[in-house]
Amino acid sequence: MINYIIFTKSSGEINNSVTAVADSIDLAYIQLMHPDFDPVLQDFMETTDQVSTISEYVVSGVITARPLFSTVATLNKSVITADNTDSATLGSGLPNPTTVVGLQIPDGGEYTPAITTITDGSLVIKSAVAGQISFNLRAFPYQNQLFTVEAI
Amino acid sequence: MTNLFITHIPAPTPTGFTKQQTIGGIKLLWDNLTTSAASSYLLYSSTINDRDTATLVAEVSETDYFYATTDNTTIYFWLRCRSAWGQVNGDWSSGVNAGLSSQTELVRTVDVIPNAISNFIIAESVGVNNIVSPYSAYAPIFNTSFTSSGGRTIIDASYDNLSATFTSNNLNTMLARVYQRNLLIDNFYGGSDTSLQKTVFGSSQVEPHGDSNPWQNLANINTADLNQYADVTWSATGKADGLYLYNYDFSAIPDDAYIYDVKLEIVMDASNISGVPKVFVRLCWDGSDFPTKGGDDSSLVGYNITASATKLNYTFGGLAESNLSWAGRFIRSTATDLHRISVADVKDSKFGIRIFPTNDISPAGTTLKIYRAAITVSYTTKKVIWDHAFATNLYRSNYAYVFNPYKTLTHQLENNHNYTYRIDAMAETSTPATDIVNIYAQNCFINVQEVKR
Numbered sequence: 001m002i003n004y005i006i007f008t009k010s011s012g013e014i015n016n017s018v019t020a021v022a023d024s025i026d027l028a029y030i031q032l033m034h035p036d037f038d039p040v041l042q043d044f045m046e047t048t049d050q051v052s053t054i055s056e057y058v059v060s061g062v063i064t065a066r067p068l069f070s071t072v073a074t075l076n077k078s079v080i081t082a083d084n085t086d087s088a089t090l091g092s093g094l095p096n097p098t099t100v101v102g103l104q105i106p107d108g109g110e111y112t113p114a115i116t117t118i119t120d121g122s123l124v125i126k127s128a129v130a131g132q133i134s135f136n137l138r139a140f141p142y143q144n145q146l147f148t149v150e151a152i
Numbered sequence: 153m154t155n156l157f158i159t160h161i162p163a164p165t166p167t168g169f170t171k172q173q174t175i176g177g178i179k180l181l182w183d184n185l186t187t188s189a190a191s192s193y194l195l196y197s198s199t200i201n202d203r204d205t206a207t208l209v210a211e212v213s214e215t216d217y218f219y220a221t222t223d224n225t226t227i228y229f230w231l232r233c234r235s236a237w238g239q240v241n242g243d244w245s246s247g248v249n250a251g252l253s254s255q256t257e258l259v260r261t262v263d264v265i266p267n268a269i270s271n272f273i274i275a276e277s278v279g280v281n282n283i284v285s286p287y288s289a290y291a292p293i294f295n296t297s298f299t300s301s302g303g304r305t306i307i308d309a310s311y312d313n314l315s316a317t318f319t320s321n322n323l324n325t326m327l328a329r330v331y332q333r334n335l336l337i338d339n340f341y342g343g344s345d346t347s348l349q350k351t352v353f354g355s356s357q358v359e360p361h362g363d364s365n366p367w368q369n370l371a372n373i374n375t376a377d378l379n380q381y382a383d384v385t386w387s388a389t390g391k392a393d394g395l396y397l398y399n400y401d402f403s404a405i406p407d408d409a410y411i412y413d414v415k416l417e418i419v420m421d422a423s424n425i426s427g428v429p430k431v432f433v434r435l436c437w438d439g440s441d442f443p444t445k446g447g448d449d450s451s452l453v454g455y456n457i458t459a460s461a462t463k464l465n466y467t468f469g470g471l472a473e474s475n476l477s478w479a480g481r482f483i484r485s486t487a488t489d490l491h492r493i494s495v496a497d498v499k500d501s502k503f504g505i506r507i508f509p510t511n512d513i514s515p516a517g518t519t520l521k522i523y524r525a526a527i528t529v530s531y532t533t534k535k536v537i538w539d540h541a542f543a544t545n546l547y548r549s550n551y552a553y554v555f556n557p558y559k560t561l562t563h564q565l566e567n568n569h570n571y572t573y574r575i576d577a578m579a580e581t582s583t584p585a586t587d588i589v590n591i592y593a594q595n596c597f598i599n600v601q602e603v604k605r
Contacts (some may be wrong), residue, residue, distance in 0.1 A: 049510050050432050050456045084159065091153065100156075108237025109158040118154045127158040129237075151158075 003047045005058070006034060012058035013140055015042065017051045057141050066143045069094070073122065075147055082151040084128035090147060091122025095139040106131020106151065127151035163235035163242030164188035171229070171254040177220040178254045182231055182245070184215045190233040194240065195219075201228045203248040221256050228253050347413075349528040351376055353504060354399030367393055373522055378419060378463075381521040384509065386429075396436065397525050398504025402495075405531055409495050413530035416505060418466045419523040422459035429459045429518055432508040433466075456510070463523060498529050 004025050006016040022029065030037050030044050037044075047063060057066050072093035080086040098118040105111060109129035118137075125133060127149075134148040168183035182193060192213045196206035210217055211234065221227065228251030234240050246252065352374050358367055365387045372380035386392045405411075414435065422429045433456075457466050497503060505525050 049430060052456050084157070089153070103156075105158050108161055108235065108239070110161045111156060111158050115154060115156050120154055122153045123156060124153050125156045125158075128160055129158055133156075133158065 003050050004030075004044055005047055005051050005053075005063075006030065006037060006042055006044045007058045009041060009043050011140060012064075014051060014053045014057055017047075017053050019050055055143055066141045069137055069139075069142050069145045072142075075149070078148065079150045079152060080125065080127065082127050082130040084126055087124050087126045088149045089122060089124050094118050094121045094123070094137070095142065096121065098137050098139040101136045101138060102146075103133075103135040105129070105133050125149050160239050160241060161189060161235060161237065163233040163239060164190050165243040166193065166231040166233055166245040169229075169231050169245040169252055171252060173254055173256060174218075175256065176222060177218050177256055178227065179216060179218050180229060180231075180252075180254075181216045185233060189236040191236045191238075192234045193217075194232045194234060196230045196232070198228050198251065199225060201249050201251050201253065203230050203244065203251060206230055206251070224255050226253050226255050345530070345532045347528055347530040348402060348404060349417075349526055350400040350402065351524055351526040352400070353397040353525070354401055354501070355504075356398070357396040359394030359396065359508075365392065367395055370395075373524060378523050381420075381523045383519050383521045385519045386509065386516050392509040392520065394509070395507045395522075396504060397507070398436065399501045400504060400527050402498045402503070402527075402529055405495050405498065405529065407495055409531040411495060411498060411529060411531045413528075414498070415467055415528040415530070417524060417526040417528070418457065418505075418507075419463060419525075420457075420459060420466070421461060421463040421521050421523075423461075423519040423521075424517075425459060425461045427518060429520060430510045431457045431459060431520065432510055433457060434506050436502065436504055436506050459520060463521075465524075495531070503527075 001019050002022050002025055003017075003019050005014050005018070007014045016034065018033075020033070025044070025046060027039065027044075031039075045058070045061070051063055055066050056063050058064070072095065073091050075088055075090045077088045080088050096119050100115050100118065100123075103111075103115065106127070106129045109127065109131065115123075127133060130151050132148060132150055134146060136144055136146050138144050164185045166182050166185065168181070170181055172179040172181065180195065192211050193215070194211045195209045195217055196203070197209045197219070198206040206228070209219065209229075219227065219229075230251050231245040232240060233242050235242065356370050360366075365385045367382055367384045369380075370382045373382045382395075384392045384395070416433065416435070418431075418433055420431065505527065507522070507525065509520055
């Protein structure tokens, strides 16, 4: 078996990590097995082990661990009072921009405007509605992470 | 700092507030705002046109109320909604001095014609674009709406080959749901969403790597006790045996369920992490004999874990990992079986976890301890009612999804109520993106029949 990865040249983001039953791989093999492969934007390389598409990426041809959000920002509390006053702060060194995706809020709640990116390094969370608030943060090359705050 | 403030959704403002003057009282009617998250309606009245003097008459969930009175006095009414979450925080039906006025009738002037049916509509299909959090959207395939006035009513609506467009590049699942009176019928045919976790396996098998350091204490991880572990030690050759745990017994899952997620949980540590000890974990689902090829598939990517010196819990897949969704991409690669993992797959006695300590461990003598190797299967037994549907351009392939067979929808109607039925197709994606996915529904139809009482 051969382990190989397909990654984005510009960012080093690993798009596929595959263990294949093959003696060797070349461009023709990659294009056959991955019809979506774009040789202009993507590259491939053989690896010693299986590589995680989630926690690793390619830096100058070397498999490197993607950093954690916790190295730049942490949530100061995970439980807040649902009084629209108490708050939890995630900060203060989030990358610019950091994308907020998968926001889940309690039933009966709404937020305006929709939060899609954080450009100032931190996020303050308040709620008048009891329940769980959760969201994912993305800012490559940091590992995607799920954050959860409980409003009670 | 960026702010995320969550407030209560206001109850909707009442609409269609009107009256019918009748003998012995006033009948008040208003629109059904259930789809706007109204759970009930609060009716206030006063003998003067000043809302500040009004008192609560009743709080009802219906869309009409008979206000009994015989003295022919003019009464003023205001209406307000309670939200589905219990809040009375929306606007009134009208201003403080603009109440709906009415008196009781002294003479009856009209009768309702029985057995009348009106307002039967088949709506156009609606496209859905720009899917955003939480990565799912619904597209109505068609609607039927009618008013039942009693007697025998047969409504038969069907439409063929409608389509809805979703914006997505990673379509994980498609579901169909039926709405009645604009409420989701979760239990119309019964069923629920369920997650079943198994921490105990029935069988295990070791893949020898040529050294003489076999796995020890395998029975110890076959308990719920996270203080018990099985262990293996890397030999001087730098290798350690692989491990295959299977026969987890998912027999409790109904055969007609739909698997929508599989999650693994590995709890482990290593005695020495100077050599960056790694373990490769993947699923084996089709029951092929181990260790021969076929128990796993090259297109299914496993996970490489770097072990910690302290006991840690590692999970893979799972609904919370919206961009990972291991099981969501758990697609067979054989040409003859192009569907997601099935109930038969997870019930197969060989369905399990393969664990490979990798070769780059050092120094020799490092011991790997595994305290738990669990599998959680999430599934649904909810039914859909259209004949069949299929989708194209699903997640980098042209897989066809065939839904449950058509079933007759039978529901007894009440007189003088408006009913709306709707079939929706749902696309659930792992990430919002730009590719277009077309969803087609063929031969979907609703047949509603009222039995005369």
